[in-house]
Amino acid sequence: MLENLLMGFQVSLSLQNIFFCFVGCVLGTIIGVLPGLGPTATIAMLLTLTYKLNLTSAIIMLSGIYYGAQYGGTITSVLLKIPGEASTVVTVIEGYQMALKGQAGKALGIAAFGSFIAGTFGTIGLSLLAPPLSNFALMFGPPEYTALMLVGLTLVIYLGSGSTLKAILMGALGLSLGTIGMDPVTAIERFTFGSQSLVEGIDLAILAMGLFGISEILLMAESEAARSARDVIRSAGSLKDLLPDRRDWKMSLQPITRGTVLGFFLGIIPGGGAVIGSFASYALEKKLSRNPEKFGQGAIEGVAGPESANNSAVSGAFIPLLTLGIPANVVMALLMGAFMLHGITPGPFIIKEHPQLFWGVITSMYIGNIILLILNVPLIQVFVKIIEVPYAILSPLIIFICVIGAYSINNNAVSIVIMALFGGVGYLMKKFDYEPAPLMLAFVLGPLFEKSICQSLIGSQGSPLIFVTRPISLLLLSVALLIMLLPLFTKALKRLPFA
Amino acid sequence: MRIPILHRKDFSSGLALLLVGLFLAFQSIRLPLWGASGPEAGFYPLLLGVIIISLSFFLVLKSSILSRPGMVEKPVEQGMGQIHLHKVFAYLILVLLYGILVEKVGFVLTSALLLFLILKFVERQGWRATLAVGVASIVISYTLFVYFLQVPLPRGFLQGW
Secondary structure (H helix, E strand, O other): OHHHHHHHHHHHOOHHHHHHHHHHHHHHHHHHHOOOOOHHHHHHHHOOHHHHOOHHHHHHHHHHHHHHHHHHHHHHHHHHOOOOOHHHHHHHHHHHHHHHOOOHHHHHHHHHHHHHHHHHHHHHHHHHHHHHHHHHHHOOOHHHHHHHHHHHHHOHHHHOOOOHHHHHHHHHHHHHHOOOEEOOOOOOEEOOOOOHHHOOOOOHHHHHHHHHHHHHHHHHHHEHHHHHHHHOOOOOOOHHHHOOOHHHHHHHHHHHHHHHHHHHHHHHOOOOHHHHHHHHHHHHHHHHOOOHHHOOOOOOHHHHHHHHHHHHHHHHHHHHHHHHOOOOOHHHHHHHHHHHHOOOOOOOOHHHHOHHHHHHHHHHHHHHHHHHHHHHHHHHHHHHHHHHOOHHHHHHHHHHHHHHHHHHHHOOOHHHHHHHHHHHHHHHHHHOOOOHHHHHHHHHHHHHHHHHHHHHHHHOOOOOOHHHHOHHHHHHHHHHHHHHHHHHHHHHHHHOOOO | OOOOHHHHHHHHHHHHHHHHHHHHHHHHHOOOOEOOOOEOOOHHHHHHHHHHHHHHHHHHHHHOOOOOOOOOOOOOOOOOOOEOHHHHHHHHHHHHHHHHHHHHHOHHHHHHHHHHHHHHHHOOOOHHHHHHHHHHHHHHHHHHHHHHOOOOOOOHHHOOO
16 A cells, blocks of 8 residues: 555645646635635636646645635634635634634644644555455445435534524424425426525525625624624734644544544535535534533634544545445536546546546645645735734625635526525524524435435335334434434433432 | 513424424325335435424423423523614624526626725624625635636626627
8 A cells, every 4th residue: 555655645746736736735725714605616627727738736636726715614604704615614603702712823723733634644545445445435325325324314403503493493494495496306497486586495505605705794783882802802922822722622533533533424425515524523512521511602612523524535536436436426526527538437447547537636636735734824814814803894705705705616697696685684593592503414415315315115005114124224213313312311311319 | 470581492393393294294195105016205205294393382381381480581692782673683784685697787796886885884894894895705706716616607788709
């Protein structure tokens, strides 16, 4: 394996490939920062570049865009409360609260380092475990996906700091919003009310920008006191104070480790794996913490764990693509397209037939992680200055970025209207003590959840027993039940006389 | 009987969600629910509608009839200062108007209007700040999106020029 890695580094450390990796990372970070225009659209636009470049360089650059965008999404999540990607929604919960306390630099710093560590171990995991783990991914059919999505959905209980009933209600609402558009099995239009714009459903970025970004602006507009409190926040003077200190590292090391492992294995599962990784890591850290009440107020563990999970999930997501030819998400599907444009079908033989390509791409991921760290850590000082812009100027700018972002998704102005409406909804949710995070998670998982349930029931001719007769599905359902019952169990234990 | 403030919010939001659930359920029933091969378009949203109805009904009950007597009222937040609801509405309406007008009027003009109205009248900034921020934002965003990222922005009635 060492010779393979050495060969990989020989490929990825060529001047040309380092250059493309760098370009990819920079472009990816910029794209990630701009809400709306995600890595998917950018990679799609740049796919034709693969004709002009050699395939290895092209894949290296496109991959750089992908994980650069992850980090760019973190920047806006922490500083502006706008999640760039589904996987950075969780970072908004704690990262933004840390920013409001003047700790934006620490949040960004721990996210950068955590991502680097997770990415490094993820790359190692990928190179060691790719062949056996790819068989694991193959065992997942519709019933297993249903059970996995259910596990993911039970995590909503842990996402809010308020009422569990309200969190579950928001989860159900998120699942409902996911039904807008075409039914995944019969392609009948649902809840579109004749609007062509809703046929594809509501875009995640629009929902996120509205529920988090726009609603935050409305909340700040409403209260002069909240604004003044925010304007008083000044970032620390030197880079040393901006970055995480020993205490922060002590609190973050275990979450980073757990997040890396969790994210990696969940990222292997095509579909919702990577997104679940960040939510699962958050729920886990909250459960294991000695002070769970600090979650929601700016707990660094709530940034360290999920950010690491995100990044290792990217490595995990490459496994089904490179070994089985199964793309784990849309970005992987596009990369697969790039491979096929050059007559290479990603699959079990790619390691044998194109070792330089395979190992070159894997080692470039490691280099990409280093480049991102070198790029972003010094830039934290610059990014954090954004917080110091007076809110009276920053609000209109955020609104402006959001409306362009919303428009750029589908070149459709209706997206702006939908975003504004969800901004109002997010504002009302906050006033009535409802959390948006459970809604977001359910919205992301909903379509795959419904598709899997329907496919399972069609396959079993309507019998729900299929979910309990298949071993992996049964195991996952038991995990879901455990997660659901755990809070009740803990409460009951506390009431016992000897507790 | 006075309902404590914590419960009033839950009561009214519970009612609103109950209506949402009912709407979802009624719309779902109008779709095909079950076919020869299994669940169809209306099955899953109907299930969700029923769940939302049940949970929100429970929330309404929990916040009123089932609430324990002598519940401590949530104290009014101190130091909130003035609440500027008109600013909230102004932002919302301006963004909605932007969405409605941008394709007809074009990106540059609509954005200029949006930024001008927000900076000058909602945020009460001076002319210099308004012009500086407005012009810079439009120039930078236009360059970034149209030239650099090749994302077409609407030209409105300037289409074809």
